[in-house]
Amino acid sequence: MTYGSFYEITNPLTTVTGTRFVEWFGGQGQIPDRWKRHDVAGSGNAWADQWGLHIETGSGSSNNTQLDFGNDARHFNPVGAKTIGIIRKITAENVFIDGGFKDGYGDDNNQMSFCHIEEYSSLDGIYLMTGASSSSSTNTGVAEDEHFHQYEIELTASNNNMKLDGTLVATKTDNLPTTKTQPAFKILTRTSAAASGIIQYCEAWNT
Amino acid sequence: MTSSKESVIEHLQPLTTTIKQRFVSDFTGNDDTFRDILTYHWTLNGTNTSGMLDEINGGYEITPAAGQNVILYTNNIRQFNYNASAFIVSTSAHGGNPNRAECSFGFSGSNEFSGIPVGSESKACFEQDSIYNYFSGCTSQGTGETITALGTFTFYDGNLHICKGETKASSCEFSHAGILGCVITSNLPDSKMQPAYEVRNIGAGTDGAKGRIQYFEAWNT
Numbered sequence: 001m002t003y004g005s006f007y008e009i010t011n012p013l014t015t016v017t018g019t020r021f022v023e024w025f026g027g028q029g030q031i032p033d034r035w036k037r038h039d040v041a042g043s044g045n046a047w048a049d050q051w052g053l054h055i056e057t058g059s060g061s062s063n064n065t066q067l068d069f070g071n072d073a074r075h076f077n078p079v080g081a082k083t084i085g086i087i088r089k090i091t092a093e094n095v096f097i098d099g100g101f102k103d104g105y106g107d108d109n110n111q112m113s114f115c116h117i118e119e120y121s122s123l124d125g126i127y128l129m130t131g132a133s134s135s136s137s138t139n140t141g142v143a144e145d146e147h148f149h150q151y152e153i154e155l156t157a158s159n160n161n162m163k164l165d166g167t168l169v170a171t172k173t174d175n176l177p178t179t180k181t182q183p184a185f186k187i188l189t190r191t192s193a194a195a196s197g198i199i200q201y202c203e204a205w206n207t
Numbered sequence: 208m209t210s211s212k213e214s215v216i217e218h219l220q221p222l223t224t225t226i227k228q229r230f231v232s233d234f235t236g237n238d239d240t241f242r243d244i245l246t247y248h249w250t251l252n253g254t255n256t257s258g259m260l261d262e263i264n265g266g267y268e269i270t271p272a273a274g275q276n277v278i279l280y281t282n283n284i285r286q287f288n289y290n291a292s293a294f295i296v297s298t299s300a301h302g303g304n305p306n307r308a309e310c311s312f313g314f315s316g317s318n319e320f321s322g323i324p325v326g327s328e329s330k331a332c333f334e335q336d337s338i339y340n341y342f343s344g345c346t347s348q349g350t351g352e353t354i355t356a357l358g359t360f361t362f363y364d365g366n367l368h369i370c371k372g373e374t375k376a377s378s379c380e381f382s383h384a385g386i387l388g389c390v391i392t393s394n395l396p397d398s399k400m401q402p403a404y405e406v407r408n409i410g411a412g413t414d415g416a417k418g419r420i421q422y423f424e425a426w427n428t
Contacts, residue, residue, distance in 0.1 A: 002220055003219055005219070005295055005371075005424055006215075006231050013369055013382065016366075018264040018421075019233070020233060021233040021236070022233075034235065036237040036239070068237075070238065070239070071261070072237045072261060073235050073265060074262075075235050075265050075266070077263045077264075180262065180263050
């Protein structure tokens with residue numbers, strides 16, 4: 001079976017779909033143009049490499065860098081959206097990398113729903129982290145590592161859930177985001193050394 | 208039933224068929240002037256204030272200045288066939304009442320949709336004048352024009368609409384929400400065309416005449 005159009009792969013023409021996009025993070029150069037890099041603390045960087053988009057923090061403790069839509073196009077519904085992403089942390093220790101939805105950028109954990117992969121002290125693991133005016137995390141029980149992981153995060157009115165590498169691993173009902181969101185990725189170093197990770201794929205749509 | 212395939216294109220056609228010109232523009236992302244929407248695919252022409260709308264399902268909002276036409280087009284790179292092509296657009300139109308506005312979108316050989324295209328260019332498009340006509344399909348080969356209403360509903364309601372147009376050997380077909388609305392067999396396009404989306408503030412009003420485009424897909428069939 002084939003579809004009549006790209007649109008119809010995901011929606012029939014009788015349905016007005018919401019915003020949807022696919023970003024492959026392929027090709028040469030810098031950040032794909034729909035994205036904006038925010039160096040929340042320190043001077044980070046991002047560039048294309050053999051794996052996808054390489055994103056790096058500055059070299060100061062807690063330096064962190066976020067990739068998002070620049071707060072210009074928060075087209076995604078906090079109670080009706082999904083995103084699929086593939087991320088990997090390259091730095092083994094004292095670092096976290098996030099991928100998912102967030103309404104803005106900065107040193108806060110407000111209005112977000114992130115797949116959070118961290119290696120630091122007792123925080124080692126892969127989490128579903130959500131935030132409204134305050135934030136909390138659910139440990140998936142999956143060990144953190146330096147491999148690629150594919151997450152799918154679904155935002156609904158009653159919960160946020162996350163599949164990791166195809167398996168449902170976390171459902172949260174507290175601190176759910178309530179404001180319009182954009183796709184976002186974040187990396188933070190816990191030490192005075194730059195940390196880096198890879199973003200390979202991102203797809204997001206309103207449900 | 209969902210079935211996985213090895214590639215995206217195989218969801219649209221088998222690899223035994225030659226892949227023809229196709230593009231998809233999703234109108235989301237940051238609003239810098241250098242972003243791909245206005246660099247690689249589109250040119251925005253006309254006096255306007257436009258940009259990404261920071262709302263859920265916002266898309267790209269085009270607001271012409273009073274009395275102005277604004278068109279998003281591919282700068283006369285016309286890669287789509289006049290009798291074997293299709294487009295799908297998701298869009299909403301706003302304002303234009305009590306003053307006149309017009310929203311037109313689809314394929315055009317020139318850099319505007321209004322009337323019969325100059326220079327013997329063609330068009331196959333949807334159009335709606337906010338106070339006069341019903342939502343219509345429209346065709347031209349540069350010497351005449353045919354406008355046929357899809358139905359009696361109003362396009363200017365601020366809601367998103369999904370619209371599909373097809374150019375064929377002996378007709379152009381226009382559908383709304385998956386339902387065929389009209390078939391035009393006269394004044395059919397006869398030359399190559401490009402994707403385009405135009406908003407006209409005809410009445411020079413300050414009533415917020417604008418169009419929001421959320422999705423544009425075009426391909427040769």
